[in-house]
Amino acid sequence: xxxxxxxxxxxxxxxxAIRLDIVGGKLANGDRLPTEALLAQRFSANRHTVxxxxxxxxxxxxxxxxxxxxxxxxxxxRLSYPIGKRTxxxxxxxxQAASLTSVSISDRIENATxxxxxxLGLKPGAKVVRTExxxxxxxxxxxxxxxxxxxxxxxxxxSRINQMGSTTLVFGSYGITDYSRAxxxxxxxxxxxxxxxxxxxxxxxxVLVSEAVDVDPEGEAISYALxxxxxxxxxxxx
Amino acid sequence: xxxxxxxxxxxxxxxxAIRLDIVGGKLANGDRLPTEALLAQRFSANRHTVxxxxxxxxxxxxxxxxxxxxxxxxxxxRLSYPIGKRTxxxxxxxxQAASLTSVSISDRIENATxxxxxxLGLKPGAKVVRTExxxxxxxxxxxxxxxxxxxxxxxxxxSRINQMGSTTLVFGSYGITDYSRAxxxxxxxxxxxxxxxxxxxxxxxxVLVSEAVDVDPEGEAISYALxxxxxxxxxxxx
DNA sequence: CATAGTTGTCTAGTTTATTAGACAAATCGA
DNA sequence: TCGATTTGTCTAATAAACTAGACAACTATG
Numbered sequence: 001x002x003x004x005x006x007x008x009x010x011x012x013x014x015x016x017a018i019r020l021d022i023v024g025g026k027l028a029n030g031d032r033l034p035t036e037a038l039l040a041q042r043f044s045a046n047r048h049t050v051x052x053x054x055x056x057x058x059x060x061x062x063x064x065x066x067x068x069x070x071x072x073x074x075x076x077x078r079l080s081y082p083i084g085k086r087t088x089x090x091x092x093x094x095x096q097a098a099s100l101t102s103v104s105i106s107d108r109i110e111n112a113t114x115x116x117x118x119x120l121g122l123k124p125g126a127k128v129v130r131t132e133x134x135x136x137x138x139x140x141x142x143x144x145x146x147x148x149x150x151x152x153x154x155x156x157x158x159s160r161i162n163q164m165g166s167t168t169l170v171f172g173s174y175g176i177t178d179y180s181r182a183x184x185x186x187x188x189x190x191x192x193x194x195x196x197x198x199x200x201x202x203x204x205x206x207v208l209v210s211e212a213v214d215v216d217p218e219g220e221a222i223s224y225a226l227x228x229x230x231x232x233x234x235x236x237x238x
Numbered sequence: 239x240x241x242x243x244x245x246x247x248x249x250x251x252x253x254x255a256i257r258l259d260i261v262g263g264k265l266a267n268g269d270r271l272p273t274e275a276l277l278a279q280r281f282s283a284n285r286h287t288v289x290x291x292x293x294x295x296x297x298x299x300x301x302x303x304x305x306x307x308x309x310x311x312x313x314x315x316r317l318s319y320p321i322g323k324r325t326x327x328x329x330x331x332x333x334q335a336a337s338l339t340s341v342s343i344s345d346r347i348e349n350a351t352x353x354x355x356x357x358l359g360l361k362p363g364a365k366v367v368r369t370e371x372x373x374x375x376x377x378x379x380x381x382x383x384x385x386x387x388x389x390x391x392x393x394x395x396x397s398r399i400n401q402m403g404s405t406t407l408v409f410g411s412y413g414i415t416d417y418s419r420a421x422x423x424x425x426x427x428x429x430x431x432x433x434x435x436x437x438x439x440x441x442x443x444x445v446l447v448s449e450a451v452d453v454d455p456e457g458e459a460i461s462y463a464l465x466x467x468x469x470x471x472x473x474x475x476x
Numbered sequence: 477c478a479t480a481g482t483t484g485t486c487t488a489g490t491t492t493a494t495t496a497g498a499c500a501a502a503t504c505g506a
Numbered sequence: 507t508c509g510a511t512t513t514g515t516c517t518a519a520t521a522a523a524c525t526a527g528a529c530a531a532c533t534a535t536g
Contacts, residue, residue, distance in 0.1 A: 007440075008245065009246070009492090009493065010493080011245060011494090013428070017430070036513070037511095045495085047496095048495075049493080049494060052493090065514090066503085067502045067512075067513045068501075068514095069502080069513080071512095083476055115263065186473060187446070187473040187474075188444050188445075190444065202245075206427060207426075231426040235425040236424040237422070238321055245493095273481080273483085283525085285525095286525070287524060303483065304533085305484060306531075306533035307532080308481095308482065
């Protein structure tokens, strides 16, 4: 009779709550968590259920249990991605991670859906380049993105991004020395199967979804990107 | 063997996925959903499991089933809350809802935590006013927020917000004719128990969390607000 | 009005989630 | 070293989730 639950297992709710205490700053790095008995009391759950939650967190590397001593916070941090008029992914994360690599997973030419066409100011069905990519900071996947661009204007965007790695550089190679963010829509949802795999998330994890349109200095839309960030690893700062 | 699941029941994942198709625009207002048999196939689930997901969506008012005919999208829309330098909650939602009411739930004086103190530029432990509030658009709860302000500067903020209803008005009554947004941090997580109740969410629902600091024209921080928006009803636009 | 297609209901069986209790193993301090 | 505290492991019972199959009820169409 966990009137609260409903399709989400108690152990997962508990794991989420504890993780939140950690990323939210209530529990600092080497802190000892409350004992399993206390946690069980706090969540009105059985100790075994709490143990399952802790096991998940241990597997994620968020906590470490030591028999006889207790369970300890192991470290976790969230990267902050600043969003503004001049949003640059790599620059924005500079200094927050030792390594930051972006890889292009796949690309193809397709016809613009209504949504993509509106965003890019094209006719529905117009040819667009679609590239799938992801970024990894210090070995941890932090974003998974899908980008659409006009095929007419950027016919070989895909091959260039493969070589150069950075969107800013590729735009430069097309003569666009500067560009800016026209709009960003932010929403959130559960990660889907593909995202759970590619971002190495626990099933049921939450992703922040940003839907961004970049424009050149003339105000012409040049790219429409749909990026997914694991909410437990990233936050967006406006 | 739903190797994908993990703490989140299949019926809930299916309900979430279908709801996403609807709010995401893949399914329009009066559209007929695929048959239960097809959905079962698509999600590799039993028809009964799909039926449970549809039952949830029907209870939410998102779909309506009609025996012999099919199941239909009933309507759903997401409000867009624009965030910028001059962010005003009520103005931002103008035109998107027929009615918009904000209520103050409770308030109290407390000592600033480290986080609150930093945000407001106060000494840790300084006296702050804390108010809990929520907003309802067309009868549907769309936000639940906690706001902290310096007690020294706004000693009876609480009673004024109760009378006036709008933050902008209360600031005006303190002689602050204009104010602007210094920063907004956006993250996402599962709704907690209190939020599920106050926002009338389904258990396991996702909330967008915005952490905002407003400043007066002199650049002095005047308020620190932590707002939670149901991700299924709201999106944030930068 | 017969038929194909769709949602609604019922029974039954398996797997997963949760609770419950007992005890072992490790740690720490008196 | 003893005893209290804490995590680790095992068994067992109940509730919720999921699958399976069959058939009823309703709708639209030719």
